[in-house]
Amino acid sequence: MEHVNSPDAPDIPDHAMRAAVETFVIFGRLRRKLQALPGDSGLTPAQTSVLVRMGKVDATSVGELAAAEQVTHQAMVKTVAALEAAGLIARHPDPADRRRQTLTLTPAGRDRAQGERQARQQWLARALAEHGTPEEIEAVTIAMRLLGEVADA
Incomplete structure (x- = not known):
């Protein structure tokens, strides 16, 4: 290249x-x-992605999720509705702007998000172990530190 x-x-x-x-x-x-990656949660990849993303924040909005996931507002409304129907997220009036609603994970949603994150981390760890030598895996770790510094700069 x-x-x-x-x-x-x-x-x-x-x-x-x-x-x-x-x-x-x-x-x-x-x-x-x-x-x-297929999960045993019965969620679609889009729902899983939103659930895991929400596990990283205290509260968010449909608009913020749509922007972060790079989908339309309408698509995110459908994803959020399915997660809400499954009891994984809850809506709350925004204390700063009562016209707006914030979204948070329910305890069940938090547990599911953690399980999904762990399953993906385990898949990646297994794949690294299968495809890389210990030295190559250490090089990945070093590279991730550098990329972390870049992300924080």
């Missing part, structure tokens, strides 16, 4: 650009793979 810097970014070293492109492509593929 040869890359030539664009005129507006001539100071980026080629090795950094290659790493960025490869990271972007692989993270996209890995994210899709993890979202598509």
Whole structure:
């Protein structure tokens, strides 16, 4: 994969650009793979993704979820309605704006989100162990630290 810097970014070293492109492509593929993993929860991949995302925040809105999941507001309304019907999320009036509703996980939703996250982490750990040497897996850990620093910068 040869890359030539664009005129507006001539100071980026080629090795950094290659790493960025490869990271972007692989993270996209890995994210899709993890979202598509079958679970025993009976939830769709979209519902599972929303449930796991909500497990990372105290409260959110349909609009915030739609933006984060990169889907339309209407699609998110349907996903949220299914999760609410399953007793996994609850709606509450927003204390700052009574016209708006916030969404939170119920205790059952929190348990399910944790179980889904653990199942995906276990799948990834098994896949790393099957495909990588201990040295390669350590290199992944080191790379993740660097990407974490980049994400926090």
